[in-house]
Amino acid sequence: MFSKYLKTLSILKKFLFINFIIFTIIGLFTFTYLNNIHPSLIKKKSQNHTNIINNTVDNILRLDVKFQSDDIRKFLFSTRFIFQNLDRVIFFDDQLNLIGDTDTLDLDPRSFSTRLDKIEFESLDNEEIEKAIEEKNIKIDKKKPVSFKDILKNYSSSEYLGAPYTFTQEDFNQFNVTTIKNVTKNEINLGYVAITENANEIKTAIDERKAFVIRTAISVGFVILIFSFVLSRYFIKPIQNLVGYTIRIKEKSQAKPGIENLKKRNDELGLLSNSLEDMTNELQNRVTHAENFSTDLVHEIRNPLASLKSASEILQDTNDNEQRNKLLNILSHDVQRIERLITDYSQMLKDEVALSKEKMKKINVEPIIQSVVDDYNNIHQVKKGIKIEYKNDGKEEYYINGIENRIEQIIANLLDNSISFSKDGANVFVDVSVNKKNQISIKIIDEGQGFKEKDTSRIFKRFYSNRPEKFGEHSGLGLNIVKNLVELHDGEIVASNRIDKAGAMIEIRLPNV
Incomplete structure (x- = not known):
């Protein structure tokens, strides 16, 4: 019964209640002591x-x-x-x-x-x-x-x-x-x-003991009062603000969070407030990201579905074998496109789940990039005569806080993209250096046709693909996945056309540690 009652109290009330119990017990012992010390001293005289x-x-x-x-x-x-x-x-x-x-x-x-x-x-x-x-x-x-x-x-x-x-x-x-x-x-x-x-x-002696007890009781009571005020002012109230903040987030209220002052504190509550806000923003970004992605996926699937529906309706009414074959090819192409979209989307969700479980650590990206380049030159070369050249600014160590297999995935995806736009016998260059901002710069340079878009940032959007001759063969998620992985490493990615000759360049900038 006592424990149930104690659980219903706030932290401040629990603190005061427990102090009251302790204070009462000490008071009873003191009262007993004072009552016993009087006859004890008289007994010595007697x-x-x-x-x-x-x-x-x-x-x-x-x-x-x-x-x-x-x-x-x-x-x-x-x-x-x-x-x-x-x-x-x-x-x-x-x-x-x-x-x-x-x-x-x-x-x-x-x-x-x-x-x-x-x-x-x-x-x-x-x-x-x-x-x-x-x-x-x-x-x-x-x-x-x-x-x-x-x-x-x-x-x-x-x-x-x-x-x-x-x-x-x-x-x-x-x-x-x-x-x-x-x-x-x-x-x-x-x-x-x-x-x-x-x-x-x-x-x-008895009066001195009584006076000491009274002074001690007053002092302890005063200390408890001050501590209760400090506890309420600097701990209980901020915690209540954090609780209110979580409730407003849960109820999707438009009211201000009310934890700006808490975030300025340099103690554990300040760290907790910042961590809580960062976690909330991250969750909101993930929810928004999932909603937008689902919306984009539905939009992308709607087009091949409409094409499938039209082709299937025409197929029923035509007797021309040549036309029927064309329609069957369209159906097969649209089905493959839908399958590719769903497969890539599923893989992207799996990657995001895996990323949430993986831990960042200090790694040297130089041997990682060198290993991927060697693999493509020896095993994964998809176009005959294409050679990938690697060079750096003379250093052997480029340390970042990151995930090794994700760095491999970034480089591999960018190499796949560059190779797909390159002609037979062309070269692809991988250049690693440290720029003026003390960032590790990784450049993937090809000799393809370059970007047609004036705003090259569009190529990193989901489902964006500028391959009219190979429409439907790519989901448009590759570069978007790369961009997300780069941002996960607190980096940035930019795309531009080469100045000296035809071709494209994608640069990744990662913090140097």
């Missing part, structure tokens, strides 16, 4: 008091000191160095009468007797009395003011008589810890000893 009381009782019993004012006074004067680190040590007899108090000790022994009778028990507010570290079931009437004597009475009548009992008193300026324990001899209760010590360091 143990120290208990040790002093036990040592004092041992001395009293060993010296056989009577629980009377005179004896206790003499004992206090003789052993007052034992209590010099304590604020106050008080003695009571078994009737709860005050018989000794270190607060009455000074340099004049007579002051002890004169001041002892004037000491009164302080009245304590009920709110100032806390339970001992060791749980003591000492009953106190909370409706009445509580005095030290009341506590002694309840302690003397409780079942915990004989064990030390500690309680605390707190006012505006002081935090006192008091421990009481009765003194027994031969199982007879002689009286009580109480030690009261100022323990402001406990209160200070």
Whole structure:
């Protein structure tokens, strides 16, 4: 249930919710710690008091000191160095009468007797009395003011008589810890000893811890608030813009993309925005390319289909054998033309799929071109007497980022095209060099009739063919495939007629790496 709820939240809400849970858990542990540190510190005081009381009782019993004012006074004067680190040590007899108090000790022994009778028990507010570290079931009437004597009475009548009992008193300026324990001899209760010590360091330590926790909580909360703002401003909002961008693309909305600012960022989100836009543009180009190609293919197929339909209709009505043979030749020619268009189109689609899977790498095109030229001279020569000559500007390495078999395909297609326009015994030249723009220039030069088109860029369009004497024998996709492969390698291809003599030249320019 919790995980399902968490999945429905946004990233910012998840971040705040998780921080709230962690903050709450830490707060509970801190609260428990602060509640435990208070009795823990008091317990240390109580143990120290208990040790002093036990040592004092041992001395009293060993010296056989009577629980009377005179004896206790003499004992206090003789052993007052034992209590010099304590604020106050008080003695009571078994009737709860005050018989000794270190607060009455000074340099004049007579002051002890004169001041002892004037000491009164302080009245304590009920709110100032806390339970001992060791749980003591000492009953106190909370409706009445509580005095030290009341506590002694309840302690003397409780079942915990004989064990030390500690309680605390707190006012505006002081935090006192008091421990009481009765003194027994031969199982007879002689009286009580109480030690009261100022323990402001406990209160200070607890207050410091509380202040530290509060400051830490405020600081952490402030940091979380700042981080939440940064997360929302610089991460969540840009991601939402990217989501909106993909939705607009999906819905084919005409609204502006809204990621121009993201593209200017130099971090991962900027890279993601640029990559996403490039991928979207590439997909849109592919879709447009496929739509245009399909439209062109349908248009190209429509002509031979119309010719097939007309020829088949005439064929049914003619009895002239010569005319029938001509019509049958037309039918066969149109069928071959349709088959060639579909075959070339199918091959082009396969090539595009293969291209999407192939990886670019740094390659040297010089041995690749040399290998294709040698193959055509030795194996693939289609016209007798045609020789392909290869030359370069003296270098042996021309590196590009590309796909080796696609470079072979480019050169082979261009050589096929040049050979088809060349006469028997002509030459075809392949020239490789580095131009002034530091581009690798590959020129295919023939001695054919040259281009008749004023705009030579038309020859790279799909299904374009200027071969009236061989109409239907070519699909017009060869040079278009070459152009697409060159652009895949971030290059450019241009066609022109030779200046020095008849013939055509096609130049490919690829980035030099």
